[in-house]
Amino acid sequence: MNLHMLDSSINDHLHQVIPERDEVLTEMEAYAKERRFPIVGPLVGRVLHQLVLITNPTRIFEMGSGFGYSAYWMAKALRDESAKIICTEGSQDNADRAMGYFQRGGIANRIEYRVGDALEIIDETTGTFDIIYNDIDKDGYPQAFRKAIPRLRHGGLFITDNMFLRGRVTTDDTDSRILGVQELTRLLYESDGIFTTIIPLRDGVSVAVKL
Numbered sequence: 001m002n003l004h005m006l007d008s009s010i011n012d013h014l015h016q017v018i019p020e021r022d023e024v025l026t027e028m029e030a031y032a033k034e035r036r037f038p039i040v041g042p043l044v045g046r047v048l049h050q051l052v053l054i055t056n057p058t059r060i061f062e063m064g065s066g067f068g069y070s071a072y073w074m075a076k077a078l079r080d081e082s083a084k085i086i087c088t089e090g091s092q093d094n095a096d097r098a099m100g101y102f103q104r105g106g107i108a109n110r111i112e113y114r115v116g117d118a119l120e121i122i123d124e125t126t127g128t129f130d131i132i133y134n135d136i137d138k139d140g141y142p143q144a145f146r147k148a149i150p151r152l153r154h155g156g157l158f159i160t161d162n163m164f165l166r167g168r169v170t171t172d173d174t175d176s177r178i179l180g181v182q183e184l185t186r187l188l189y190e191s192d193g194i195f196t197t198i199i200p201l202r203d204g205v206s207v208a209v210k211l
């Protein structure tokens with residue numbers, strides 16, 4: 001199954017009409033394609049950028065930063081001089097690569113990159129966040145939800161990528177990744193104190209606001 005859940009002609013159309021990315025994002029996209037590394041891509045990157053423009057956050061926590069593509073989109077939309085994104089990533093190589101891109105993009109001063117398990121790092125980090133963006137291993141999604149929601153300010157956003165798992169979320173498969181996304185979907189729609197929508201761009205991105 002294709003990663004893009006949109007009709008492929010619509011998907012192609014959108015990729016043709018969106019503006020070119022800057023030199024650094026273009027290079028990141030090429031690197032991801034060459035390595036078959038799962039980045040959010042430009043359609044969802046633009047959603048993240050737009051949500052940052054709308055909410056003007058000062059503190060963002062990203063779970064599962066890879067080599068920094070999604071954080072780059074968010075960082076470029078920050079307007080508050082003191083605003084920061086805490087990135088978390090299991091791989092030191094990805095973290096090193098990300099910092100190189102952030103330096104070239106002039107946004108390194110807005111990012112703190114921490115290597116380790118996002119689900120532990122959030123416990124070790126104090127304070128609340130305006131946005132928590134979740135893109136870790138999918139079996140950890142319910143745990144990410146349980147840790148993230150109490151750490152958001154009221155009006156803050158919990159955003160998650162890959163809510164469709166290439167369509168596998170609708171199957172009876174008992175793979176732990178599928179069960180993780182299915183459980184998160186129920187939590188997002190059934191929990192009190194949040195309001196969720198899922199945007200069907202690419203592999204599905206959920207946006208929950210804490211009431």
Ligand SMILES: C[S@@+](CC[C@H](N)C(=O)[O-])C[C@H]1O[C@@H](n2cnc3c(N)ncnc32)[C@H](O)[C@@H]1O
Binds near residue numbers: 038137
């Ligand atoms: C799908 S990629 C995300 C890439 C990034 N969000 C983007 O779109 O540019 C997921 C990344 O999260 C990392 N990861 C997975 N589980 C993690 C965890 N529990 N803590 C920290 N990093 C994790 C993986 O090493 C991988 O680089």
